[in-house]
Amino acid sequence: MLEIKPIAEPPAPEDYLLVFIGSDVVVSMQRPPEQIWLRHQAEEAFGELEAGEPLGYWLGQPCYALEISLDHLNALEHISGGLLTLFGRVSDAVFATYGRALQMLSWRRDHRFCGRCGGFTQPSDAGKALACAACGLSSYPRLNPCVIVAVGRGDELLLAEAAGRASGFHSTLAGFIEPGETAEEAVRREVYEEVGLSVTNVRYFHSQPWPFPSQLMLGFFADYAGGEIVVDPEEIAHAAWYRRGETPRVPPPASIAGQLITQFYASV
Numbered sequence: 001m002l003e004i005k006p007i008a009e010p011p012a013p014e015d016y017l018l019v020f021i022g023s024d025v026v027v028s029m030q031r032p033p034e035q036i037w038l039r040h041q042a043e044e045a046f047g048e049l050e051a052g053e054p055l056g057y058w059l060g061q062p063c064y065a066l067e068i069s070l071d072h073l074n075a076l077e078h079i080s081g082g083l084l085t086l087f088g089r090v091s092d093a094v095f096a097t098y099g100r101a102l103q104m105l106s107w108r109r110d111h112r113f114c115g116r117c118g119g120f121t122q123p124s125d126a127g128k129a130l131a132c133a134a135c136g137l138s139s140y141p142r143l144n145p146c147v148i149v150a151v152g153r154g155d156e157l158l159l160a161e162a163a164g165r166a167s168g169f170h171s172t173l174a175g176f177i178e179p180g181e182t183a184e185e186a187v188r189r190e191v192y193e194e195v196g197l198s199v200t201n202v203r204y205f206h207s208q209p210w211p212f213p214s215q216l217m218l219g220f221f222a223d224y225a226g227g228e229i230v231v232d233p234e235e236i237a238h239a240a241w242y243r244r245g246e247t248p249r250v251p252p253p254a255s256i257a258g259q260l261i262t263q264f265y266a267s268v
C-alpha cells in the first residue's frame, strides 16, 4: 500500500507516476493497469513531464500524481477512463493510491485561490496544506465522511435501490454525516429519513475511501428496532427485507457495501 509521508528526495526516473487527463486515469495498453508508470516510462510515452503532486511512497519509491494534456495521448498506446473503470480490476491498494492521486490533484486545482480573501495559495505544512500568502488561511484536502449501514432483522437484511440512478443494484443505505453529528447518530437519522425505520445496536465495521469525489465511507451494522418501511421517494426507489440467497443484484465484493452484505449473511 501507499505509505503517506513527505517525499525527501528530488524527482528521479524510478519514481512512480499516476497519470491523469482531467479526472480520467491514463494507463498503457502494454501493461496491466495494476502496474503504475515509472517516471522514465511516462516520459518516453508523453515527453518531458513536471514533477507532479507528491503522494507518498509506493513500494518504497516516491510516488507522484500528474495531470497531462489531451494532446499527449496516443490512442493506439494509451487508454484513459474514469477511476471507477479500475474498481475491482486492480488491487485495493492500487485503487486507493489512484483515489488519493485524483483527490490531491483536484484539491490543488480547486484551491489555487484563498476562499477567504481571494489571494494566491502556495504549498505549506510539508505539502499537506495550501496556505494564503496574504491572510494566512490554510486549506487541507477535504474529506466528506459518510455512513453506510447494513440493517438486519433476524436473518433478513434491508436492501434498497436508490432513486434517480438506474444502477440496477439493491444496496445498503448510506448518507453524509452532518456537522455536529456523530457517525452513530447519522446512521439512525439516515435510516429513519430514507425508509422510516428505527434502528439500535449501531456498531462499527470498517471504512473505505470513495474518491467520487471525496467521500470516506464508514461502515456500520445496526439492528431493526421498529417501524414499517416507508421510502423517501426522493432518495429510494424500492426497499425490502431479504434473506440469504434471495437478494436482487447487489454491489460487488470490492465495495464496502458488498462487504457489509457478505458479512451480514455470514453472521446469521
Ligand SMILES: [Zn+2]
Residues within 6 Å of the ligand: 114, 115, 116, 117, 118, 119, 132, 133, 134, 135, 136, 137
Ligand atoms: Zn487569504
